[in-house]
Amino acid sequence: MIDAPPSSCVVSSSWSDEPERSVDHPLVRKLQGLANLTATDVAALQAISSSARMFGPHADLIREGEVLGDELIILEGIACRYKQRRTGARQIIAYVLPGDLCGADVPYMSRMDHAVGTLSTCLVARIPHQAWTALLARHPKVAFGLRLSKQAEEATAREWIMNLGCRSATERMAHLFCELVVRLAAVGLVQQGSYALPLTQLDLAETLGLSNVHVNRVLKELRQQGLVAFDGKRLTLLKHQRLIDIAEFSSNYLRPVPVPTGMRASE
Amino acid sequence: MIDAPPSSCVVSSSWSDEPERSVDHPLVRKLQGLANLTATDVAALQAISSSARMFGPHADLIREGEVLGDELIILEGIACRYKQRRTGARQIIAYVLPGDLCGADVPYMSRMDHAVGTLSTCLVARIPHQAWTALLARHPKVAFGLRLSKQAEEATAREWIMNLGCRSATERMAHLFCELVVRLAAVGLVQQGSYALPLTQLDLAETLGLSNVHVNRVLKELRQQGLVAFDGKRLTLLKHQRLIDIAEFSSNYLRPVPVPTGMRASE
DNA sequence: CGGCGCCTTGAGAGTAATCAACGATAGTGG
DNA sequence: CCACTATCGTTGATTACTCTCAAGGCGCCG
Numbered sequence: 395m396i397d398a399p400p401s402s403c404v405v406s407s408s409w410s411d412e413p414e415r416s417v418d419h420p421l422v423r424k425l426q427g428l429a430n431l432t433a434t435d436v437a438a439l440q441a442i443s444s445s446a447r448m449f450g451p452h453a454d455l456i457r458e459g460e461v462l463g464d465e466l467i468i469l470e471g472i473a474c475r476y477k478q479r480r481t482g483a484r485q486i487i488a489y490v491l492p493g494d495l496c497g498a499d500v501p502y503m504s505r506m507d508h509a510v511g512t513l514s515t516c517l518v519a520r521i522p523h524q525a526w527t528a529l530l531a532r533h534p535k536v537a538f539g540l541r542l543s544k545q546a547e548e549a550t551a552r553e554w555i556m557n558l559g560c561r562s563a564t565e566r567m568a569h570l571f572c573e574l575v576v577r578l579a580a581v582g583l584v585q586q587g588s589y590a591l592p593l594t595q596l597d598l599a600e601t602l603g604l605s606n607v608h609v610n611r612v613l614k615e616l617r618q619q620g621l622v623a624f625d626g627k628r629l630t631l632l633k634h635q636r637l638i639d640i641a642e643f644s645s646n647y648l649r650p651v652p653v654p655t656g657m658r659a660s661e
Numbered sequence: 662m663i664d665a666p667p668s669s670c671v672v673s674s675s676w677s678d679e680p681e682r683s684v685d686h687p688l689v690r691k692l693q694g695l696a697n698l699t700a701t702d703v704a705a706l707q708a709i710s711s712s713a714r715m716f717g718p719h720a721d722l723i724r725e726g727e728v729l730g731d732e733l734i735i736l737e738g739i740a741c742r743y744k745q746r747r748t749g750a751r752q753i754i755a756y757v758l759p760g761d762l763c764g765a766d767v768p769y770m771s772r773m774d775h776a777v778g779t780l781s782t783c784l785v786a787r788i789p790h791q792a793w794t795a796l797l798a799r800h801p802k803v804a805f806g807l808r809l810s811k812q813a814e815e816a817t818a819r820e821w822i823m824n825l826g827c828r829s830a831t832e833r834m835a836h837l838f839c840e841l842v843v844r845l846a847a848v849g850l851v852q853q854g855s856y857a858l859p860l861t862q863l864d865l866a867e868t869l870g871l872s873n874v875h876v877n878r879v880l881k882e883l884r885q886q887g888l889v890a891f892d893g894k895r896l897t898l899l900k901h902q903r904l905i906d907i908a909e910f911s912s913n914y915l916r917p918v919p920v921p922t923g924m925r926a927s928e
Numbered sequence: 929c930g931g932c933g934c935c936t937t938g939a940g941a942g943t944a945a946t947c948a949a950c951g952a953t954a955g956t957g958g
Numbered sequence: 959c960c961a962c963t964a965t966c967g968t969t970g971a972t973t974a975c976t977c978t979c980a981a982g983g984c985g986c987c988g
Contacts, residue, residue, distance in 0.1 A: 477823045479909060485826040487819045499812060507816045507914040545766060549774045551818045552754045556744045558825035559752040559870035563944070594966065603826035605945055610968060626966080642746060647774040830976075861934065872977055877936060893934085 419443065420493030420581040421467055427580055428650070429539035438529055439536065443467050443519035449512045451592075456496065456510040465497035465526040471516030472592065476600070477508045486601040488551060489513075489574070493581040495540075497526070514592035542650040549647035558603045561641070563612050566602045569641035571622060575631060576645045588630040595626075686710065687760030687848040688734055694847055695917070696806035705796055706803065710734050710786035716779045718859075723763065723777040732764035732793040738783030739859065743867070744775045753868040755818060756780075756841070760848040762807075764793070781859035809917040816914035825870045828908070830879050833869045836908035838889060842898060843912045855897040862893075 422439050425431055431439075446469050449455065455473060456462055473490040487508055490496055496510050512518075521529075530537040550573070557566050578589045595613065599606040616622045621637055623630040631637060689706050692698055698706075713736050716722065722740060723729055740757040754775055757763055763777050779785075788796075797804040817840070824833050845856045862880065866873040883889045888904055890897040898904060 475819070477819070479827060483827050485823045487822050499808070504809075504812065504917045505913070508819055541766070542771075545771065548815065548818070551815070551822065552742070552744070552775055554822050555754050555818065555825060556752045558822060559867075560746060560750050595968095596966080600826075606967090607946080607969090608944055611944090614968085646772070650771045862936095863934080873934090874936090874978080875976055878976095881936085 418582055420469060420491075420583075421495070423581045424493040424543065425536060425539035428542045429535045431535055431539070435533045435536050438533055442521055442525060442529055443469065446517050446519040449516045449518060451512055451514050453516075454509060454511045455516075455518060456506055458506055458509040460506050461504070462498045462506055463523045465495055465521040465523065466510070467495050467519040467521065468492050469517040469519055471512060471514045473510060473512045473516050473518075474597075474601075475508050475510050484600050485603065486597070488547070488554070489577075489601075491574075491577055491581065492583060494543075494547075498523075513597050545650050546648050553647050563602065563604050563608055564615065565641050566604070567598070567609070567612050567616065568621075568637045569643055570598075570602065571629060571631060572634075572637055572641050572643040572645075573648070574629075575634070576648050580648075587632075587634055588628060590627065591624065591629040592627055685849055687736060687758075687850075688762070690848045691760040691810065692803060692806035695809045696802045698802055698806070702800045702803050705800055709788055709792060709796055710736065713784050713786040716783045716785060718779055718781050720783075721776060721778045722783075722785060723773055725773055725776040727773050728771070729765045729773055730790045732762055732788040732790065733777070734762050734786040734788065735759055736784040736786055738779060738781045740777060740779045740783050740785075741864075741868075742775050742777050751867050752870065753864070755814070755821070756844075756868075758841075758844055758848065759850060761810075761814075765790075780864050812917050813915050820914050830869065830871050830875055831882065832908050833871070834865070834876070834879050834883065835888075835904045836910055837865075837868065838896060838898060839901075839904055839908050839910040839912075840915070841896075842901075843915050847915075854899075854901055855895060857894065858891065858896040859894055 419436075419440050421443070422431065422436050425435075425439075449471075455466060458477070468490050470492055473496075475487040475490065475496070476484050477487060478484040490510065498504060530540070553569075553573070557569050561569060574591065575584055575587070575589060578584050583589055595609045596606045598604075598613075599609045602609065604612070613622075613624060617624070619633075619636075621631075621633045621640075623632060637643070686703075686707050688710070689698065689703050692702075692706075716738075722733060725744070735757050737759055740763075742754040742757065742763070743751050744754060745751040757777065765771060797807070820836075820840070824836050828836060841858065842851055842854070842856060845851050850856055862876045863873045865871075865880075866876040869876065871879070880889075880891060884891070886900075886903075888898075888900045888907075890899060904910070
């Protein structure tokens, strides 16, 4: 609900002070890891998201039941998809990180079965549906990269089911931290095992299917064991391998492996 | 691992004794609810899945890490997507019901991040990748219906995250039963609130993130309250509305709501 | 008939939730 | 400028939901 005044193009933000936004548009950065974008692909993406708007923390971007026409690109900050029970309890379904988009699936829009909201302050570009589909049609490599990216999102949802269904509280949290370091690294937001994570403990609780009190205790334990440092703003993985072991984390699901040597046949 | 001898075309099975398979190919049936298939669409789907094979319960159809070339269509029985921990604990990620498919996403295949296996005996058609893409190209309404169907699958995954993250054991089970009645009804497999559900209690446990012992107790409770009847083969919803209330179930996520009056999506 | 898989039930343990209170921090308004 | 309020983090005590372990029963198949 708290909206900063709309700001167009180059905006300076609290957690990002690169000299020039255009050189590291997070979506461009992500897609460059997935497809060989041409210079015009990059230019088109930058142009289309040149105007963006800031939202305060815990603001709704899309409400449940809404029919979504436009495409949203998160440029900075962390947003989420979530659902709520009648009791008010809410479950976060997915994190939407810089370079991630949310919108109706390209050619068919339908009613949202969940809401999308910011967790931290976010810089968000909104792209009219038509402009977006036009871009995809003219830039097949972008479309290709986005499909790979979507597959990774689906795999992430599966991994979250796994996480909630059969890991302990500590394991879940370790898994989340490991996942985020990989996803954020793909958009250049990790510096030596440390990344901005402007979430409250309640946010984490709603992500991991735990109570905020228990999140606090698990976090305390991870800190005392020297595994992570976390102050509500930034998370540092102090013993990354230990966390990976605890969580049984494998980053495979996040990177669409290119089809191997023997192409196309089942192997 | 237990494979019945390959059987082509019309196979009689224990839980389905319709006179003629072709009249209710479950995928055709499902898609007819999503798109206006033409007669040739239907014929193409029937032709392409005319040869199918039986698998015994708890057989692997696709292994994790495999590169999947072909498309699988479940014609009868219940299969699942699942993942396993090193401890052996397994989490079922999704149910694959008659009329559902599993395969790599159409144009790009990649390594499976999860496995697919049967839960009950299943009749499965395997379609070579090339034939499948050819069919989609020549039958756009089929492709359209499948996209809607895929959106519903994604929404289902989100709902499962919700289920595991913030519902109690009883609520989860009620929710699952409510979901299945809607999904199975879409392929004509529900008779007056009753449907075949050939699952063990351990299968349910691995679905709901519970222990088999606790599943047994929850089931007992639901039975004693007269809400459901279940014998390991078939489930009957005796007080459907009560179950819906318990689970806070809404079927919205399962049916892609057609874009409202103000159209604009390409169809 | 014996073994095996699955269901059932009891007992005890443990993980995580709830309830409650206090401290710290930050933004607000007088 | 500082009390004032709200939000968030922290901790303790208690409750409870669910798990694990264990044993017995039932039905099916070789």
